[in-house]
Amino acid sequence: MEAGRFAEAMEALMPAARSGNADAEELIGVMYALGLGVERDPVRAFDWYLRAAMKGHAGAQSGVGWYYEEGIGLPAPDLVRAYAWYALSAIGGDPDAAISQEEVVKKMTADQIAQAHKLIDDYRPWLYPFR
Numbered sequence: 001m002e003a004g005r006f007a008e009a010m011e012a013l014m015p016a017a018r019s020g021n022a023d024a025e026e027l028i029g030v031m032y033a034l035g036l037g038v039e040r041d042p043v044r045a046f047d048w049y050l051r052a053a054m055k056g057h058a059g060a061q062s063g064v065g066w067y068y069e070e071g072i073g074l075p076a077p078d079l080v081r082a083y084a085w086y087a088l089s090a091i092g093g094d095p096d097a098a099i100s101q102e103e104v105v106k107k108m109t110a111d112q113i114a115q116a117h118k119l120i121d122d123y124r125p126w127l128y129p130f131r
Contacts (some may be wrong), residue, residue: 001027007035008047017048025052033063042073051084056127058092061085062100069104079110083121091128120128 001009010031016024025126029048032041041098046067053059065085071077105113124131 001031001036006031010037017051020055022055022057024054025049025055026057026063029063042067046073053088053126055091056092058094058097059090061089061092062094063087063089063098065100065104067096079108080119083108083113083116084123087116087120088123088127091124091131102115103131 013028017028023110025048029045030036031038032045032048034040035079046064049060049063049067053064054055062085065082067073068078068085069082073128086104088099090101092101108116111116
């Protein structure tokens with residue numbers, strides 16, 4: 001990817017992604033998000049980010065949060081899920097996720113924040129059992 005040979009990158013990443021490699025899944029998400037060697041496709045980008053996010057990939061979790069916040073590739077924005085994914089990403093070590101979390105919370109009601117914390121409490125032990 002760094003050399004700009006995106007077709008070769010996709011060919012190399014796809015077997016790993018199909019085998020469940022979260023790093024490969026996240027990179028394919030990036031390719032679809034930015035249209036790198038493929039047609040830009042926010043729905044497919046979100047799908048690939050979500051696969052990696054569910055495996056604990058902090059960068060992909062932040063990406064999922066952003067898609068939920070903006071509603072890109074989704075029927076509508078969902079601030080509750082955006083906040084939850086940003087929080088999980090921060091727990092996973094993404095340094096920018098806490099900033100995103102601070103920004104999205106400004107748009108939320110107290111009830112939405114409480115709902116997000118329920119989601120975080122559901123996902124945290126599964127994604128990060130030792131944190």
